[in-house]
Amino acid sequence: MEEKIQELQARINMYGLLSRLFIEEIDEQTLRKIKETPELLDLFPKTKEWNKFNEKDIKQLIEEDLNVDFTTVFLLNVYPYESVFMNDEGHIDASITNPTLVFYREHGYSIDLNETRALSPDHIAVEMEFMMTLAKEELEALQKGNQKEAERLRKIQKQFLEEHLANWGTIYLLSAKDMAETPFYQDVCELALEFILSDYDALAEELGEEAAV
Template sequence: MDQSELIQLMTEREELYKFQARAYRREVDQTLLDTIKNLEVQSDSSDMPEALRVIQASAANTDDPLTDFAVDYARIFLGAGIAKGVAAYPYESVYTSRDRLVMQDAYEAVMKIYRANGIGKLDADLYEDHIALELEFMSILCRRAIELAESGDTQALEENLDLQKSFLRDHLLNWTGEFFDSIRSCPGSNFYKGFASFTEAFLRMEKEFFEL
């Protein structure tokens, strides 16, 4: 892969990571909704385009998507209104700790990685192992990879790609399968179920890219 191809690939990955990070970070606003309506993805697999069609169809089949999806977001990711039911709490620690609690080993591990790479608090309202922040961290690494490729610093670029690979393997791929299953088990529209399938397919492509 030559430099221009690498930069193009990193740019595409950065944008997809940023898009998904925004979708999981907070409720849908009009800007995100407009992005969803106009988004197109090219993939060797049909899984991502098909998941995007589910998301777009769900957005088109409601008269008040901002309200409806805010209700979905609160129910699915915050457990709002649930006494006994299924929620998909978006923190790695919940899926990797024995007692399924937040702020456990995974939280400490990713926070150390962020700080070691010069990244401070990404969101005052979220713990560091939130799905949105883990995706955002990968988008930051993609941006840095572009800058390193452009500067010709091949050693630092190789280290960056190694960090992307290890973070994907040790964190994002370590828990999101169960997380996505939890989203699809929750009541509500197909909107976030589509996002679960979209991100699942995307991470599967990432796994193949890094030969994990």
Template sequence: MTNVNHASSRVTPLLELRLFYYDFLRRTFLMEPTKDFLVFVKNSMITPDFPLASEREMILEGVQQIKNYLSKNDIQSETVYNDLHWEFTRLFIGPYQLPSPPWESTYLNEERLLFQEETLAVRKAYLKYSFLPVEFGHEADDHLGLELDFMFRLSQLCLENNDENGVDLRQLLMDQKSFLEEHLLQWVPKFSHDMIQHAETDFYRGMGKILRGFLTLDLEALLELLKIYS
């Protein structure tokens, strides 16, 4: 039990960082930015050293771009709010052809259609943990925001199970690793590239870089955590 408790105390800060990032990213991509969300981003960026930014050049570049945007734009103003709202709509919703569609299936099947085999595979992963998206039946399960929300929920479970014998936690970590490798990392790098290329503000260019940088870093973190609980 002593060894387990020691391992728990070692990994808790990392588990908390993972939870912060998945919360940050799911809120970025689940829906159009609200004023509360923009305040959340600004408050998160106030700290001199944004968490894990020094661990990945792409995260650092993204953070710097967003900070630069925030230093030049008042997020409390209606003009800036409307600009970011339109940017999100143009990139991820429509009505025009989307430059960076936020669904896994649009990147992984030749027809670029929704609700395909990829969507069902994501749904199967969700159902193992009784995760049912809020927009079930209306929004495809493989929407980026929902996939990030799923990882956020599993990250929450990791923290809750980080005080016993490591058995449940190891399975949670393995399932997150599998979901990253089989889903998010199969398409997000291309999505992120498209997003960065077509975004018109440093706010969303930066978000695209943080997204890609963190997911590649998180895979390494999960591998390290699995070694601890092997």
């Protein structure tokens, strides 16, 4: 039981970190925490060996390199919205018929975009935050000894990954990684890609279901 709780907390932390990294430009505090925490820094192998990361002032690195890369990749070229990648029109769909928003509503969740810079509920960071929320609720259910509710939440997580985040996210993250010029955002995309796929496989195995992604 304790091992399962630790695994869930690790998943919550990872989805939280990834959501933060994709929703807006990185801040000094977050980058410094990554730099000064060995277990976090190990998740960013290219960044770890990047001369500018090791030699440049953090504020200067953010302003001159990382913010430029973030804007180029995520705001100008590879839009991080499911509707852009899944629809032939290639437009952001912020309507009430957006399939991701429909999924949220069908499972009793609402999304407040006023607290984010996202233009639509199918932004990759919002989808990651949704996964984090589900994992938090699963953790609470387990701590209360409610195995049935925990399993229900695991099934929703697997379904959401299968139908949404792991479905389009893999294509998106590969495209964004190719576009990124800094080792940091290359690492961010690679970390997210590997984590999402491994998380999906782990959920499928735990539920005794065949992986479909």
